[in-house]
Amino acid sequence: MSDSNKQIDEIASQMKMANDGLSEQDKAYFCDTRPHAVEPYKGILEKFANWARSQSLWILGFGTGCGAIELRPLMTSRYDMYRYGIQPRPTPRQACVFVIGGYASVKTAKRIVRSYEQMQGPKFVLGLGSCTVNGGMYWDSYNTINRLDHYIPVDVYITGCMPRPEALLAGFNTLKGMIREGKAEGMNKYIENFDWYKANQKKIIKDWNMPDYNW
Amino acid sequence: MNIIEDKFSVWQKRFSLSGFENKSSELAFVQVPADQTVAFITTVRDLDGYKHLVFFTAVDLLEDGVFRLTYMLHNYTTKHDLGIQTDISRDSASMESIHHLWPHGATYQRELKEMFGIDFPGSPGVNESFVLEGWFAMPPMRRDFDTKEYSEATFFPRPGRKTFDTQEYMKEQLYPSEAETW
């Protein structure tokens, strides 16, 4: 047994990280600086802002899991989510809704966190399917997270595997309602519990560094 | 069906083959010692038309202390699949590389290194991670790796679940008396 353990250590030591060969300075791409919570406006202004936010939901075009398959019909003519003010955006900077399509492997979870942090507030997260609630089918897999709300705040969960596009639309309706009522404050929740989220993230994401961009 | 049997007898003259398993007219398995495997694969590829590497994978036979590697080759002329199997020791598992025969062999080898910890010296990028990232535990496809245990320790199952065993529960409800407990 010890032999095989040694061998495994050896294998682990041979494994190369994605950012191997970078200087220590470059490695720390991950943003550990604490963001600041932004208080909502007061009164009618915030109501108006929330109305506008609810009517213009830009989804981040990141198919994190199998749920992405139902985003395609949603975007196209059968369901046509554009008419509800929902449309995909290719870059996290411009998106305000993150649809987590079910399970998230550790590798993807890292990208989810990264993309989530790149999105500008206020931002909302939709969890699709069982996997985001309690692990779903992959509850005993070594590579998928069980509870999404341990890593990023989630506003709305939609059950199903996969949820039909209609269920997604209903989920968006719920989200719209929450935004209008000012209840979708996931971003501030994330900032307020930043340490807790970071600790959870660091527990599973061992290879903490980001890939080697040379920008 | 006879063709493969004929071929088998031809191969047997050069290689110490064993465990010939003729599953159907489309599929056969054969066992080769580890040191002859790549030579045998090269032979069947170049001389017998098994040009297509369908897949290459391993089975962890923990009880026997070996990994069973399976190279599945396909012959497009005879439309026949040949599974070439070889056993290598689980301890310090290492095998000759086939990336020079098929470029995608390197990908399979990279995966095997990561998932089973089988080394393929000389295979390009074999030490780079393939599907996992930041994996520090035992290679997960090894038989002695318990994925459920790992998952429960690493991720956070949502608490608050409780279940009752039918038999136990009925006992508690219907005959809790010690007199009927045996």
Next chain:
Amino acid sequence: MNDILLKALYTLISLFVITNYGLLLGGTMARVRAKVQGRIGQPVWQPYIDIIKNNFKRTGIYHGVMFYLGPVFRLAGGLGTYLFIPAVYGSVVFANFSFSGDLLLVMYFIFFGQLGMALGAGQSGHPYSPLGVGRGLAQMAAFEVPFSLSIIAIAAQYQTLSITELVAAQQGGIMNWIAFTNPLAMIAAMISFLGMSMGNPFSVVIAPQEIPIGPPTEMQSSFLGMLQTNRAIFNGAKLVLFMNLYFGGAASIWVMVIKTFLIYLYTVIVGASFPRFRVDQSIRFFLGIPTLIGIAAVVLQML
């Protein structure tokens, strides 16, 4: 003094109208495009909500001074383009700052915004942005060639670089339009207009699939809001420009609406029917037939 104040008021009205018109036009065209795709499409007023939402974003990340200035330059480009084009012929309110050499200035402003954007995008640090900017500038340089040739041709034809005068020259019947008096120049310009409006098949600059979504990759929140406002104005300005140059201008605001709508519809019709060229392909395209047509138009005038 009063004149200046009045002019300022007129300018504001003119800008207000064109901005709203541009936004509504954008919303309408999205619905038209949706119709081809067999769906209903977004509400016409969706662009307004998007802009409001973007301006109401709580956070906005910035990457330095030029990143700030990029959208400002872009907006300045859009405003500049529009403000030197007389939108409605004969109208005081919509005459804007048209003067005798305005055509040159307009052409400069079309370029200016893109350049400003390049600076901002360059500082954003995202590798997609410079890729997109590179594509944008290259493609712009290409479509400017037939467009410039076409302008040269009509300038030579009417001996003027003033848009107002060009419009005036086209009054008095449909056959006076440059589209009919100098069809080659019109064709060259209309093809380059496809590139200018960045619709398919020349949309690789902002293509989401082909690696970058272009210069605005890192633009968000109010920066994006500003860019969207600019897009509305710039679109309006370009449409008005082309209407003025080739289709006889507009004597009233309704004529302007109809004509610009049709010109815009033309880009949408082409856009929905084609995929997009790669940037090298579109450069080759613009430097091919459209340029030849443009040269032919110029040569015909020179003869």
Next chain:
Amino acid sequence: MVDAKKQDPRSKFPPVEGGKSRYNLTSGKYMKIWQGPQHPGITGNMSLELTVCGDEVVDCKTHVGYLHRGFEKLMERRKYIQCFPLVCRICVPEPDFNEYLFAECVEELAGIQIPERAKWLRALTLEMARLTSFLMWIGGQAGSFGMGTIGQWTVTMRDYMLDLFEELSGGRIYHMYIIPGGVRADLPEGYEGRVESTLKQIEKVLKDVELALMHNYVFKKRAKGLGIITPDMVDEYGITGPNARGSGVKRDIRKDNPYLIYDQLDFEIVTETGSDAYARTWVRMKEMYQSIDLIRQMMKKMPKEGPFFQKLPNVLHWKVPAGQTYHKSECTRGEYGFYMVSDGTELPRRVYVRGPSYTHAVTLMERLAVNTNIADTAGLMVSLHTYPPEIER
């Protein structure tokens, strides 16, 4: 031994050996950019690490694993029947092939003969799945070159197919219809008519697509000459399916090693000789027509009645006799196979999934991407029709 890819004769840029970063990124001549996993131009959730010089890709590396769920490990601790809902998740656009192959392997090891009608129903769902998957693919191929209109239509058509699946199996995406022993339900009443009317609708749209896409100047300009797979690369890289057929290599498992009832159907292998993305698009277009035809044939030739399920031993403690087997089928992307080892217990010993994308998306993509324009990588990738979950499982 130097990797063949690294010596790509088409590359103008000198390779650098030693496994180190081969391009001096600080020189300013090269730039490294990532396409994916968060990118609309990528098929599924994977990423390409591209080194570019100007607009030209000089090196490409595929990164997968974003969807790795450890199916093969999970199956080791699930009973055979419990694996059945699991396998379909390996390939989302076309789950039925997983179900079929898993069932086929188990049935062979356990020595179960399924009823005739079950075979037809299975083939029917497989062919419907092929059509469904292709319909989404063609939208992706057009979309990757910026023509969104096609995708809007065909994804809707795919949705109509999904309606049929939903009616048949009770699920839109994960059908879980083909179970070891047969299928789970018979055709609903009047199904044939609805299939036919959907097929007619699809046929009409396909005609439109053919006109608008295949005879499109810009599309031709983009797709022709993109990602050339020469016939001698086919064996070297283990290329199967339409990717091979687009290079004129006449291989189709449905014809070569017919499974289910494919030997009773009348069809020809579709090939094209262009070897490029355009030819592959044609192959897939024609295969869509072929699928429609095959579905019609099946509807006609299928026995109208009969059992569709062969009773299994009690699945709660079903021990499948020890043995190993490999089964394959022709999915839209190529050869899809399941290799199963049983050790005679209630749990499968090992299930290995051979997805065609394994070679297409990694080795082949890494080779083909070199020297293409960066704007074409998305189109190239889509033209190989790759799907990441079957790579990493």
Next chain:
Amino acid sequence: MSLKDIIAPFSVWKRAFEKPYTTKKPLDERPGAARYRGFHINDMNKCIGCGTCEEICQNAAIDLVPVSKTVHGDSGLRPKIDYGRCCWCALCVDICPTSSLGMSNEYIWIDSDPEVFRFIPGHDDKPWNNSELGYRRAEGYDLLEGQRVAMPMLSFEESKKSFVEMVQGYSAEQARLEADRCIACGICVATCPAHMQVPEYIKAIRDDDMGEGLKIVYNANPLPASCGRVCSHACEYVCAVKHKGEALSIRWLKRYIIDQIYLGDYQKVLDEGEPGNGKKIAVIGSGPGGLSAAYYLSLLGYAVTIYDANDKAGGMLRYGIPEYRLPYNQIDKDVDYITSLGVEIIQNTKIGRDIPFSKIYDEFDSVFFSTGLTDPYGLDISGEDLKGVIPGLEMLDEVTKGLVPDIGSSVVVVGGGNVAMDAARTSKRYGAEVTILYRRRKEDMPADEEEIEEAQGEDCILTTQAIPLRLEKGDKTRLKLYWGKAEMVSEGPGKRPKPVLIEGSEELIECDTVITAIGQAADYSFLSEEITAKLSFKRGYVEVNEFYQTADRKIFAGGDIANPKRDAISAIANGHSAAKGIDIYLTNFRKLN
């Protein structure tokens, strides 16, 4: 570049003049398909809480939680589904033996709180609870087998000719197939009076591990060879698989295990028990209760002596059940193993007649009696004492002893219990024409269903709703039995209807023998008076506590005299409980004194 390539693409604009594909109101217009696998529904009345759904769920999504009252055949547990795990594969629906689980075609459930996605279908109030549409298991597709593996049996033609055992037993293949049907829910365990570990020994059959099986069986039942044949199998009435058709033949599987192992090999498998502790226990009666108590007591290290009035051990098993149902060598097998452990059986000794009870009471550390019901009830009609009227038990007893009963050529059996059936079929084997008269309807008959069927199969004529009126001496035959037709009168809901004689209806059967089999009463005459005074009785039963200890702390009683179930397996369970009780009584005074 051809002109077509430029112009053809514009054909997309055709579409602009057609109706959009878009669904106007997707949330209202498109309900799930008729087979849609939406949210779960559960018929609370049908569900028995067997937990098969939990067993098959690969996602560990299902918990069983208490909802309703636990009764026999229904654990009272109900599945609670975690929609943070579920994958909507519907395997739980497919496997559900009662078909209570189903799925609605509802599919929209949205919440911002992740904790709410756990619910008990059918119990929690959900909008889809009454959904008609949705996934159900299709006809022709079934994961469980509802049909029993047919038991090889002698044909009735054969069987009625001899006393050869009618049920021939499963072959290995058949047994494994039958064992395979078990879903191992364990609902039967509570219902079995002896709480045998049924799922475990059935698993042993599947694994082909007979030694393990035997061990599990002997854990709760030391008379498996007999029980495997004649047990009243309460377990099979609650078997979850029964909801699919036929219950698992648990009894015959048990028999299969025993049939596979020679008596001589028992010792290799079974535990020897504890070494002797020097204490002596007397057991009166060698029926199932007595033998069971003796077995478990001897395992605990007690020296046990059984006193039995007959010349062979087995009690009612031997003397009350004919050989074609339970061959004597099988009783011998059970008894021989028990005696091989050192239990002494003193035959032909009736307490109270041969040895006074007080002597035993004084001599032994504790006394257990299970003397059973031996006094048959009379018919209570005139002519009852005529020659040719015999109690059923007496007749069976004679047959067992090897005597040929004097029954003549036509027999009327009065009664509807197992004894009546046995008497009737035994008479048949002696060549008589047999008529069975029963007061109520066929479905009210207390005899096992298969016994009734077999009796009818062997050409016994069954006449129900018949009340014997009087007996007279016959002319040609020995007896004339007059009987009247009865009608069933309802006694109100929940009660079983009562047969009432239809006035004026009278029919006649001429016969040689009338066998009465309408029940028996206990005989306590063997007890000494002072003991009888100490014990308390209620409606003929000895009153006992849960350990089957009587009011006299030293005396334990079990079997038919102490429990109203009146079957062998209950007696075995009583014996086991009593053995435990005796052990506690003798080692831990405080508890049972």
